[in-house]
Amino acid sequence: MNEIVRKERYSEQVFMMAISTPLVARKAQAGQFIIIRGTETGERIPLTIADFDRERGELEIVVQEIGKSTKVLGTMEPGQSILDVTGPLGIPTHIGKVGTVCCVGGGVGIAAVHPVARALKEAGNRVVSIIGARNRSLLFWEDKMRAASDELVVTTDDGSYAAKGFVTDRLKELIEPRATSREPRAGESGSSELEARSSKLDLVFAVGPTVMMRAVAETTRPHGIKTVVSLNPIMVDGTGMCGGCRVLVGGKPRFACVHGPDFDAHEVDFANLMARQRQYLDKERAALDAL
Ligand SMILES: Cc1cc2nc3c(=O)[nH]c(=O)nc-3n(C[C@H](O)[C@H](O)[C@H](O)COP(=O)(O)OP(=O)(O)OC[C@H]3O[C@@H](n4cnc5c(N)ncnc54)[C@H](O)[C@@H]3O)c2cc1C
Ligand code: FES
Structure with a gap:
């Protein structure tokens, strides 16, 4: 389950991974994401579903290595399995005919x-x-x-x-x-x-x-x-229970994992989002140094 079936490195920091996960792939829609934990000691991290093949039961993620969990994921190779894949999460992007x-x-x-x-x-x-x-x-x-x-x-x-x-x-x-x-x-x-x-x-x-x-x-x-x-705030559970992904939209708190991740850009408080994204920098640096 959750076997890595392909991997392609695009640069030193960015790679694509195709994962066989039929139940998630069958339901995937544009704009949704998954939360994955690569290994037993890994953190749960949200990643957008970049492509999906419902018939083959595969989805693709493209990952930029910036910290501990993404770097550990970058060491995993085809044939290995991702420990957990949760999804598809988030409201799919609204696809209408607008012009x-x-x-x-x-x-x-x-x-x-x-x-x-x-x-x-x-x-x-x-x-x-x-x-x-x-x-x-x-x-x-x-x-x-x-x-x-x-x-x-x-x-x-x-x-x-x-x-x-x-x-x-x-x-x-x-x-x-x-x-x-x-x-x-x-x-x-x-x-x-x-x-x-x-x-x-x-x-x-x-x-x-x-x-x-x-x-x-x-x-x-x-x-x-x-x-x-x-939006890409820090997420933990991805199901609206922890409050980690709170963003301010139109002056109101919204949870990006369940109310988004798509929001009206003209209503988003970007300063608040950026401050929240930086709140664990010291811990993230320490985790990377330890790795
Ligand atoms: C809905 C959504 C979709 C995303 N899609 C992609 C994607 O397709 N490809 C990709 O490379 N990245 C994506 N990200 C960002 C990705 O989740 C973070 O880069 C990753 O969690 C960093 O973990 P780390 O341990 O490697 O780095 P850390 O050193 O732990 O963190 C580095 C920075 O990443 C961010 N971050 C850390 N933990 C989380 C977390 N649990 N949730 C969200 N952000 C976090 C913070 O801004 C932090 O400063 C997405 C984020 C969200 C919310
Ligand atoms: S990630 Fe916990 S409420 Fe959104």
Whole structure:
């Protein structure tokens, strides 16, 4: 049970693991996550279901090694079994037909945005995706995101691959093409290439580091574009009982594991979320040093 059937390393810190877990895979929907405990001494950690194959009973996770539990998971290989897999957890992303949707994935958030982009495209939306990472070595699934989208824009912060800059720079260009694209040359019509490709965005869906999701929210807020983010607070039980994942949305406390993880980005108190994410830093560092 919970056997690791494939593993692929994308960089020193990021790897994909496919797990055979038929009961979870059969019920998985875009936007949901699992909580896993790799070994007897491991912590329970939440990870987004990045892909699933209901017939084969497999799901894929993409993990960034940042602390003890993710590093221990990174040492596990095909043939070994994950001790427990709980899920699928969380409310699936609402997939409706709204028109043009921009799916934004940053870093390991690319994996989380993938099933959502695919489901939105299957529902008949025009999906323009923007994926980005700090540098080329941290980018993955460009092929899968291209297949899941009508159009894909790729960025790296340092310009080591594709367009240089942040995902929000490209998002701004989609929203305000006239302000950010080049002036038409003599003989051209008034619209640039980017302007021709873009249209009013009806929805933005973003997953990535909290600072990136906050920047996406601030980019779309002045334009009144509905924006949904998938939040990643510290989670423990994943069933709404411990309160660990409490976030403030619209001034009200919500538990991301059962009321989310998707929330209206313009209502999220990101400062509160970031403070809560940092509350165990000393203990996390000590656990890593001990490892
Ligand atoms: C709904 C959800 C989906 C996620 N999906 C992914 C994913 O697909 N891929 C991925 O690489 N990461 C994902 N994460 C983050 C992942 O859970 C943390 O990176 C992991 O728990 C870190 O554990 P650690 O022991 O390696 O690091 P630690 O050193 O323990 O912690 C490093 C940092 O990770 C965060 N963190 C620690 N423990 C938890 C916890 N129990 N729950 C949430 N965050 C924690 C904190 O911000 C902490 O400062 C997701 C988080 C949530 C809430
Ligand atoms: S993780 Fe315990 S209430 Fe959400």
